[in-house]
Amino acid sequence: MPSSLPRLRRSVTAIASLGLIGTLAACGGGSDSAASAPGVTDTSIVVGTHQPLTGPAAAGYSTISPATKAYFDYVNDNGGVHGRTIKYLVEDDGYNPANTQTVVRELVLKDKVFAIVNGLGTPTHTGVLDFLKTNKVPDLFVASGSRSWNQAEKYPTTFGFQADYTTETKVQATYIKENLADKKVCFLGQDDDFGQDALLGLTQVLGEDGVAERQKYVTSNTNVAPQIGKLKAAGCEVVSLATVPGFTALAIGTAARLKFQPQWISTSVGADYATLSAALGEAAPLLEGFLSTNYLPSAFDDSDPWITLFKKINKDYNGDKPFTGNTVYGMTVGYLFVQALQETGKDLTREGLVETMESGALDGPGLTSPRYSKDDHAGYGGAQMAKVTGDSQAYFGPVYATDDQEGTEVAVFDGEATTPPAKGIPAAK
Numbered sequence: 001m002p003s004s005l006p007r008l009r010r011s012v013t014a015i016a017s018l019g020l021i022g023t024l025a026a027c028g029g030g031s032d033s034a035a036s037a038p039g040v041t042d043t044s045i046v047v048g049t050h051q052p053l054t055g056p057a058a059a060g061y062s063t064i065s066p067a068t069k070a071y072f073d074y075v076n077d078n079g080g081v082h083g084r085t086i087k088y089l090v091e092d093d094g095y096n097p098a099n100t101q102t103v104v105r106e107l108v109l110k111d112k113v114f115a116i117v118n119g120l121g122t123p124t125h126t127g128v129l130d131f132l133k134t135n136k137v138p139d140l141f142v143a144s145g146s147r148s149w150n151q152a153e154k155y156p157t158t159f160g161f162q163a164d165y166t167t168e169t170k171v172q173a174t175y176i177k178e179n180l181a182d183k184k185v186c187f188l189g190q191d192d193d194f195g196q197d198a199l200l201g202l203t204q205v206l207g208e209d210g211v212a213e214r215q216k217y218v219t220s221n222t223n224v225a226p227q228i229g230k231l232k233a234a235g236c237e238v239v240s241l242a243t244v245p246g247f248t249a250l251a252i253g254t255a256a257r258l259k260f261q262p263q264w265i266s267t268s269v270g271a272d273y274a275t276l277s278a279a280l281g282e283a284a285p286l287l288e289g290f291l292s293t294n295y296l297p298s299a300f301d302d303s304d305p306w307i308t309l310f311k312k313i314n315k316d317y318n319g320d321k322p323f324t325g326n327t328v329y330g331m332t333v334g335y336l337f338v339q340a341l342q343e344t345g346k347d348l349t350r351e352g353l354v355e356t357m358e359s360g361a362l363d364g365p366g367l368t369s370p371r372y373s374k375d376d377h378a379g380y381g382g383a384q385m386a387k388v389t390g391d392s393q394a395y396f397g398p399v400y401a402t403d404d405q406e407g408t409e410v411a412v413f414d415g416e417a418t419t420p421p422a423k424g425i426p427a428a429k
């Protein structure tokens with residue numbers, strides 16, 4: 001049942017937290033002036049990121065930062081943020097943690113960026129957390145669903161973006177429990193925090209005995225036939241995937257060769273239809289019925305006003321490149337960052353920006369609101385199921401809200417439907 005439900009955002013709690021904004025702004029904003037904030041002048045704001053423009057994670061992910069830049073360019077051409085234009089420095093780390101450390105140090109120490117925005121990858125970004133903390137650099141919207149970014153006390157300037165992996169698989173497990181309860185459920189995941197956190201969400205809802213067979217892979221070995229063979233031998237009927245796009249395609253293609261056809265359910269990380277169908281080529285029909293979770297508007301939903309806005313920006317500022325889930329991802333990051341800058345005000349400081357993040361003021365195009373508060377630096381707090389039918393990947397069923405904690409139930413989200421602001425640019429405060 002393709003979704004025609006209005007997207008929902010901003011919980012009652014989040015609305016209530018807006019009352020804190022004025023108080024925080026009054027006591028925050030930092031004591032240093034814009035002139036003393038690194039990367040900020042009267043006319044510009046310089047920010048940076050590390051992205052896998054090449055290497056094993058480049059497929060699909062290399063299109064995220066161009067989408068973010070397109071949104072920034074759109075904002076710049078419409079007056080910028082408090083009269084300042086955003087300059088976005090994108091450095092290729094090849095998804096290599098050693099490279100990440102080099103390019104992030106250059107961005108901070110040489111280019112003197114104001115903030116790092118949407119640094120991508122768990123193993124890559126983990127290596128720069130302490131450096132960014134020591135230098136008090138705002139580290140916003142990390143592109144990974146690891147729970148590592150939500151350590152407000154240890155890393156006070158770091159904030160996640162995605163619904164974390166545990167949250168996504170708790171929603172998956174709820175769907176399985178309600179719709180596939182008689183099936184044998186198994187798991188294939190990456191051999192790192194990604195796989196561990198995703199498996200945690202499944203077992204929180206289904207129980208330890210609810211996941212019959214568990215297999216893992218490393219990104220340095222593209223032969224997943226042994227793992228797929230064990231899943232088949234175990235009689236798995238449903239396989240939950242915590243895989244990057246290349247390994248999602250590998251798993252599905254390998255299973256087909258082994259005449260193994262379970263119901264696949266993937267996290268959003270490895271589920272973008274455009275990326276997967278391109279990787280599978282003539283075998284793309286194997287994706288029919290493929291299930292996944294996501295927390296952002298569907299790139300296929302032309303009735304969604306956010307998609308209308310982003311498609312126009314993609315045409316005018318991103319060379320009309322293929323419009324995918326990664327395009328939506330990159331532009332949503334851009335929108336949230338501009339919203340954070342607008343909320344912080346003209347007297348822009350790093351301290352003020354962090355206080356804005358913790359105020360709960362951000363909402364953006366997500367299916368739920370981000371969970372940001374002083375004690376919670378996680379990203380979006382829920383997800384919805386999606387299904388591939390033909391060449392479309394459409395949402396169905398309710399949006400669910402939850403978090404990564406075992407005691408938190410998975411409940412239908414009760415927030416409000418919203419639309420983009422005038423011209424698609426958040427209002428200045």
